Amino acid sequence: MAIVLLPGSLIALFPGTARRHVVEGGTVGAVIVALDRSVPGLRDRLVEAGPRLRPHINVFVDGQPADLATNVPPEATIHVLPAVSGG
Amino acid sequence: MNERVRLLVGTKKGAFILESDAARRDWSMRGPLCEGTAIHDMIVDPVSGAILAGGGSAWYGPSVWRSDDGGTTWSHSSAGMTYGDDQPAVVTVWSLATTPDGAILAGVEPAGLFRSEDGGATWAHVEGLTNHPTRPTWGPGAGGLIAHTIIPHPTDPARTWVGISAVGVFETRDGGASWEPRNVGVRAEFNPEDRFPVTGQCVHKFALAAGEPETLYQRNHCGVYRSDDGSETWQEITGNLPTDFGFSLVAHPRDPATCWVIPLSAPEEGRFMPDAHAAVWRTRDRGAAWTRSDDGLPTHDAYLSVLREAMARDTLDPVGIAFGTGTGQLWNSADEGDSWRMITDTLPEIWAVEAVVIGG
Numbered sequence: 001m002a003i004v005l006l007p008g009s010l011i012a013l014f015p016g017t018a019r020r021h022v023v024e025g026g027t028v029g030a031v032i033v034a035l036d037r038s039v040p041g042l043r044d045r046l047v048e049a050g051p052r053l054r055p056h057i058n059v060f061v062d063g064q065p066a067d068l069a070t071n072v073p074p075e076a077t078i079h080v081l082p083a084v085s086g087g
Numbered sequence: 088m089n090e091r092v093r094l095l096v097g098t099k100k101g102a103f104i105l106e107s108d109a110a111r112r113d114w115s116m117r118g119p120l121c122e123g124t125a126i127h128d129m130i131v132d133p134v135s136g137a138i139l140a141g142g143g144s145a146w147y148g149p150s151v152w153r154s155d156d157g158g159t160t161w162s163h164s165s166a167g168m169t170y171g172d173d174q175p176a177v178v179t180v181w182s183l184a185t186t187p188d189g190a191i192l193a194g195v196e197p198a199g200l201f202r203s204e205d206g207g208a209t210w211a212h213v214e215g216l217t218n219h220p221t222r223p224t225w226g227p228g229a230g231g232l233i234a235h236t237i238i239p240h241p242t243d244p245a246r247t248w249v250g251i252s253a254v255g256v257f258e259t260r261d262g263g264a265s266w267e268p269r270n271v272g273v274r275a276e277f278n279p280e281d282r283f284p285v286t287g288q289c290v291h292k293f294a295l296a297a298g299e300p301e302t303l304y305q306r307n308h309c310g311v312y313r314s315d316d317g318s319e320t321w322q323e324i325t326g327n328l329p330t331d332f333g334f335s336l337v338a339h340p341r342d343p344a345t346c347w348v349i350p351l352s353a354p355e356e357g358r359f360m361p362d363a364h365a366a367v368w369r370t371r372d373r374g375a376a377w378t379r380s381d382d383g384l385p386t387h388d389a390y391l392s393v394l395r396e397a398m399a400r401d402t403l404d405p406v407g408i409a410f411g412t413g414t415g416q417l418w419n420s421a422d423e424g425d426s427w428r429m430i431t432d433t434l435p436e437i438w439a440v441e442a443v444v445i446g447g
Contacts (some may be wrong), residue, residue, distance in 0.1 A: 009122070009123075009146065009147075010146075010147065012122050013122055013147065013163065015160075041163070041164055041166065044148065044164070044165050044166060044168075045147040045148060046147070048148060048169075048176035048177075049169045049170065049171065049172050049173075049174060049175070049176040049177070050172055050176070051172055054146065054147065054148055054176075056145050056146045057146060057147075082146040082147075083146065085145055085146075
């Protein structure tokens with residue numbers, strides 16, 4: 001089971017959603033699919049056609065940059081971060 | 088009579104809702120709504136009363152927002168809003184419309200149309216438009232390759248018009264299965280080898296004339312036009328307007344001969360109100376002549392621009408007109424454009440304005 005930490009700007013889109021989740025999944029993509037089951041619509045906010053992570057979404061697995069195919073070890077900590085972008 | 092007017096304002100940093108009594112002089116404001124998502128269009132579903140807002144986030148992608156309680160709480164979705172995993176991703180939503188048969192249509196970037204039969208919860212691609220034979224030739228305008236103005240025919244559910252920049256107007260007469268370009272008579276001056284191509288026109292906005300579903304007005308990159316035959320052909324009515332250019336146009340809700348435009352300086356000359364003199368121009372005779380309306384607007388040093396969805400009219404008598412600028416000023420007229428007042432000058436960049444009468 002991985003620990004997933006979601007950014008404040010994302011959970012603001014889903015009122016009542018916690019920042020910290022404990023989720024089963026062998027890859028980042030599978031973890032996001034599992035998250036979407038408890039927070040419907042969340043995958044569409046993070047993943048675009050491809051499928052791939054949206055261009056300004058960064059995911060880190062145990063501190064290392066990741067994409068949807070990245071393996072998620074047991075007990076991993078996954079950070080989802082919006083890029084420093086905008087104006 | 089207890090009619091009130093709501094202005095739904097989409098900005099680069101979220102939606103705002105302003106409300107006034109019928110005098111339209113004193114306004115309350117709520118916002119930012121939609122969690123700061125850039126909102127390109129806002130409408131009200133005339134059946135349910137739901138407020139719909141379309142836009143997108145640089146982080147979290149395209150979304151259509153829905154509020155069934157006047158803007159207090161919102162849901163959002165883009166479920167199904169994809170061309171497929173081997174195709175370009177949908178970046179943002181640019182336009183919304185409701186159809187006579189209860190569906191919602193969304194125009195997106197890159198240009199395409201999606202339809203929702205469940206109030207915006209899920210979306211299905213209207214493939215006939217994207218698969219049009221001219222699709223490989225479509226090129227973007229300065230704002231991207233986007234599907235914007237969507238006008239369902241008021242009485243024939245099989246007919247819908249869509250504007251695509253910089254491609255032109257398209258119409259379906261079979262419920263979206265097939266589409267025809269409707270650009271005959273519309274100039275494309277930026278294409279000197281063929282000034283009147285089948286597609287490639289830079290339509291900016293168009294609207295139906297009140298009570299005449301075969302009469303349309305079009306604000307184009309290259310002039311203003313009217314069609315009297317359901318968009319089959321267009322006649323230029325730029326006439327005495329000060330420039331060819333501008334983005335916004337609204338039509339009177341009851342008088343088919345009246346509409347308003349906001350001319351802007353040429354694209355290479357700043358795209359602001361000509362001579363920095365703010366004005367809205369109105370025709371009462373289907374474009375035969377235009378009259379400048381600037382009472383209450385700044386007549387010098389006004390480097391203002393108004394985008395395609397950022398002007399709206401309400402349905403009161405006299406009609407109210409409101410427009411928002413790229414620098415966050417919101418203006419309104421409660422007398423069909425005879426005089427103007429500034430509501431606020433401190434909003435973020437304004438992309439969309441919609442005016443709705445409630446109560447009564």
